[in-house]
Amino acid sequence: MIHLVRVTKENLDYAVFIQNTLFPSFNGQANFEDSVSGKADNEYDLVYDQDVCVGITGIYTYDTDPDSAWLGWFGILEPYRRRHYGKETIRLFEEAAKARGFHHTRIYTDRYDNETAIAFYTSCGYTSEIYDNPYDPACYEYPMLIFSKSLNGSPVIPWNNRSIHLTEQMEKELMPQKKYHFDL
DSSP states (O other), X not given: OEEEEEOOTTTHHXXXXXXXHHOTTOOOHHHHHHHHHTXXXXXXXXXXXXXXXXXXXXXXXXXXXXXXXXXXXXXXXXXXXXXXXXXXXXXXXXXXXXXXXXSEEEEEEESSSOHHHHHHHHHTTOEEXXXXXXXXXXHHHSOEEEEEEESSSSOOOOOTTOOOOHHHHHHHHTSOXXXXXXXX
């Protein structure tokens, strides 16, 4: 049975290590620090099966869309994939979003060379649309899909290219990374 352990000051370095293991080209440390310090209303969790960390996940929001919870830094470590940890983590994310009163869940992911993630989100009941916002120039360098799902049975409201502030996020993610070493 999996459970989530909130990212705190005490396990922040380990969370960054897990995120860097899953996404070696990107740095989530600024997002985690903003969450831990209370600077942002984001929550990140390490995903555990008993006492073994199998991945990471998070939930964040945009002020411009108070009805949607966004999945953040979600990933399952390679040795634990195809064991249903991903689907169970998505279920826990959706439960948490629903408990907090959100009507939709949303995810963005790379549009190209990402068939596994795209198929996974689709199999979890998400519908996708291309993110193409001329006021968010990073979407042209990093083409994205936005996946959406209704939590209350109502029709999914499309994202319709509202800004996800991808340019700002990429600036955070491309910051130099601290290197940590932990045993997995």
